Amino acid sequence: MNNLNETLIPKVGVITDVRIDTPDIKTFRVVTTDGEKAFDHRPGQCAMLSVPGVGEAMFSITSSPTNEEYMEFSIKKCGCVTDWLHQAEKGQQITIRGPYGKPFPVDDVFAGKDLLFIAGGVGLAPLRSVINYCRHYRDRYGKIDIVYGSRSKDDLLDYQEIIEEWQKDEGVNVYLTIDNPQEGWDGHVGFVPNYVKELSFDTNKVAVICGPPIMIKFTLDGLCDIGFDKTDVYTTLELRMKCGVGKCGRCNVGAKYVCKDGPVFRCDELEELPDEY
Amino acid sequence: MRKCSLDKLDLLLGEIAKSNELYLPVDDSDGSAVYKKWEKGTALSDALNTVRSPKDFFFPQTENLMEFKMQGKNIEIIDTRSELEDFVIFGVRACDVKSFEILDRVFLSEPVDSYYAMRRSHGVIISLACTRPAETCFCKTFGIDPASPSGDISAWKTESEIFFEANNEKGEALLSSLGALLQDCDNEAVEAQKAKINAIMDKLPLKNLTTEGFGGGKTAELFDDPHWAELSEACLGCGTCTFVCPTCQCYDIKDFNTGNGVIRFRCWDSCMYSDFTKMAHGNNRLTQKERFRQRFMHKLVYYPENNDGLFSCVGCGRCLAKCPISMNIVKVMKTIGGDKGE
Ligand SMILES: Cc1cc2nc3c(=O)[nH]c(=O)nc-3n(C[C@H](O)[C@H](O)[C@H](O)COP(=O)(O)OP(=O)(O)OC[C@H]3O[C@@H](n4cnc5c(N)ncnc54)[C@H](O)[C@@H]3O)c2cc1C
Ligand code: SF4
Ligand code: SF4
Ligand code: FES
Numbered sequence: 153m154n155n156l157n158e159t160l161i162p163k164v165g166v167i168t169d170v171r172i173d174t175p176d177i178k179t180f181r182v183v184t185t186d187g188e189k190a191f192d193h194r195p196g197q198c199a200m201l202s203v204p205g206v207g208e209a210m211f212s213i214t215s216s217p218t219n220e221e222y223m224e225f226s227i228k229k230c231g232c233v234t235d236w237l238h239q240a241e242k243g244q245q246i247t248i249r250g251p252y253g254k255p256f257p258v259d260d261v262f263a264g265k266d267l268l269f270i271a272g273g274v275g276l277a278p279l280r281s282v283i284n285y286c287r288h289y290r291d292r293y294g295k296i297d298i299v300y301g302s303r304s305k306d307d308l309l310d311y312q313e314i315i316e317e318w319q320k321d322e323g324v325n326v327y328l329t330i331d332n333p334q335e336g337w338d339g340h341v342g343f344v345p346n347y348v349k350e351l352s353f354d355t356n357k358v359a360v361i362c363g364p365p366i367m368i369k370f371t372l373d374g375l376c377d378i379g380f381d382k383t384d385v386y387t388t389l390e391l392r393m394k395c396g397v398g399k400c401g402r403c404n405v406g407a408k409y410v411c412k413d414g415p416v417f418r419c420d421e422l423e424e425l426p427d428e429y
Numbered sequence: 430m431r432k433c434s435l436d437k438l439d440l441l442l443g444e445i446a447k448s449n450e451l452y453l454p455v456d457d458s459d460g461s462a463v464y465k466k467w468e469k470g471t472a473l474s475d476a477l478n479t480v481r482s483p484k485d486f487f488f489p490q491t492e493n494l495m496e497f498k499m500q501g502k503n504i505e506i507i508d509t510r511s512e513l514e515d516f517v518i519f520g521v522r523a524c525d526v527k528s529f530e531i532l533d534r535v536f537l538s539e540p541v542d543s544y545y546a547m548r549r550s551h552g553v554i555i556s557l558a559c560t561r562p563a564e565t566c567f568c569k570t571f572g573i574d575p576a577s578p579s580g581d582i583s584a585w586k587t588e589s590e591i592f593f594e595a596n597n598e599k600g601e602a603l604l605s606s607l608g609a610l611l612q613d614c615d616n617e618a619v620e621a622q623k624a625k626i627n628a629i630m631d632k633l634p635l636k637n638l639t640t641e642g643f644g645g646g647k648t649a650e651l652f653d654d655p656h657w658a659e660l661s662e663a664c665l666g667c668g669t670c671t672f673v674c675p676t677c678q679c680y681d682i683k684d685f686n687t688g689n690g691v692i693r694f695r696c697w698d699s700c701m702y703s704d705f706t707k708m709a710h711g712n713n714r715l716t717q718k719e720r721f722r723q724r725f726m727h728k729l730v731y732y733p734e735n736n737d738g739l740f741s742c743v744g745c746g747r748c749l750a751k752c753p754i755s756m757n758i759v760k761v762m763k764t765i766g767g768d769k770g771e
Contacts, residue, residue, distance in 0.1 A: 156510075158543040160682070160695075161495050164504050204497035204504060204691040205684050245504040247497075364710065391713060392706045394682050397540055401679035401700060404723075405713075406648045407731040426652040429713050 194255030272363025482675030523578035528675035556580035565746030645734030661721035668699035
């Protein structure tokens with residue numbers, strides 16, 4: 153029986169690098185004890201990380217599948233597992249299982265289209281995987297616009313990568329914004345939903361929104377105001393999860409389990425679900 | 430069809446127990462029935478059904494999943510799953526046999542839950558037709574026939590005899606192994622017994638309860654029904670209904686620090702609990718109304734939507750008997766679905 157695959161039994165992972173991104177977000181690099189990637193994944197999928205004795209929690213795999221060496225997770229400190237991880241050093245072992253969830257339709261729906269990514273706070277974590285996937289296969293996609301906002305300059309995730317790589321790419325435009333004016337910041341100031349409306353993108357593209365629930369709601373309304381159709385807008389949901397495979401009964405919205413039918417949803421599909429997320 | 434006289438039942442059970450662990454409903458000291466392991470002298474309970482459902486056999490209330498050994502920064506994962514021996518559950522009612530099919534669709538769908546699958550593959554189920562269905566029974570609402578229970582082997586008890594019919598190879602193998610203790614017979618007595626049971630069913634108060642108005646695709650219609658508020662008003666959120674329910678499947682995964690390692694285990698959880706969906710940024714089911722609605726929408730709408738119309742209730746009546754405020758799925762079905770019962 154021990155040879156029977158069991159999704160609940162994780163693998164041992166090793167933290168090989170810890171990057172401090174913001175005052176409460178760190179990005180962890182993880183490989184197996186053999187120094188390899190724990191498993192293959194698609195952009196938008198998640199993994200369960202755990203610290204035995206502390207707990208298990210779901211995180212977006214923020215690195216792109218095109219990175220063949222390791223996986224990365226951007227983790228915000230907010231409870232037992234995340235507090236513990238924030239104290240962990242290089243070489244610390246954790247456990248990892250996955251991948252879980254339905255990915256973004258990068259190879260069909262997104263192919264050949266102009267793309268608009270909109271993120272708030274740690275919501276950039278799942279989008280970074282897609283953005284870097286699309287940058288890797290640059291010729292498969294049209295123009296890429298990225299709107300990203302945070303409370304302050306110090307709260308912007310992946311700032312170095314955005315400045316040094318994304319902004320320098322041809323056909324990629326990055327629009328950063330922070331909630332309030334701050335010394336040393338000469339960029340845009342204001343909330344993401346308003347900024348998106350101001351930027352008044354043409355609507356012939358696919359949009360992806362990721363962030364806190366309230367930001368998603370207002371941004372979606374804003375996109376609809378400027379003429380986007382909900383069938384062209386994708387987002388991700390975040391509900392409490394335990395199993396990751398639609399069995400523990402925890403993460404459903406109506407008849408859909410976010411862990412297995414999501415976390416990626418098209419906004420018109422989302423609208424069909426009861427308002428309980 | 431094979432049979433044996435009731436005064437030989439003890440011998441028969443003893444024979445089964447020689448090669449398999451055997452469990453059956455037994456009278457507890459307080460008069461209710463519980464599943465116990467058979468030992469010499471253990472008598473089959475005459476009660477209609479057990480207080481706890483037999484889901485424990487395949488999905489125990491708590492179960493260890495794995496262990497971890499930790500040393501410095503290193504972790505070792507120990508797979509603690511071990512091979513099981515075959516076991517036999519005797520006397521499972523038609524409703525409870527059906528509940529296994531409902532749980533199977535959850536735990537045996539991809540990715541298969543190996544803990545459940547292992548128990549399920551080693552369990553042999555001998556069902557037993559009901560002789561005295563009670564006022565709280567409404568299995569027929571869900572298309573279950575208490576006079577013809579399924580399982581690996583079906584059994585019927587009359588005043589003086591007990592009859593067996595194997596439904597598959599596993600069942601046939603077990604019956605054959607009992608050799609001369611069983612005699613071949615026709616099904617006349619069983620047919621008469623079935624007619625008796627059905628006559629009782631036709632007089633039960635819930636005989637007209639219907640699932641009309643429920644099923645997959647009804648979310649938009651039923652989710653905002655104004656009656657959820659009054660139905661859930663007195664609910665204590667105690668979770669009793671979910672624990673006694675043979676089809677409730679929600680679980681939690683937790684870690685226990687033993688002092689020289691960590692045991693990761695799972696245990697039943699309940700959508701009726703206030704912290705079930707609690708998150709750092711809030712709770713998507715804030716009041717008992719939402720949690721209460723989830724339990725019944727899941728059984729009557731969401732589950733059927735994902736499982737070819739199969740409902741996730743078998744009408745066993747346990748929640749009717751056990752809820753401290755006398756709330757239950759029957760009241761919900763009559764109120765939300767429009768009063769078509771009684
Ligand atoms: C699909 C998905 C993807 C996610 N991706 C990321 C990511 O990339 N980066 C990141 O930092 N976080 C992510 N999260 C959120 C992360 O799972 C939770 O913040 C995490 O569970 C907290 O674990 P903890 O042990 O530190 O907190 P706990 O000590 O368990 O809890 C602290 C608080 O968080 C609540 N909580 C428990 N589970 C969740 C949950 N799933 N979501 C939110 N709150 C929860 C608790 O009820 C409590 O109020 C994701 C969640 C989901 C469902
Ligand atoms: S909901 Fe009540 S009647 Fe239905 S299966 Fe569960 S305990 Fe039995
Ligand atoms: S319905 Fe009854 S048994 Fe179920 S949680 Fe509410 S009070 Fe408890
Ligand atoms: S996390 Fe268990 S059902 Fe989704």
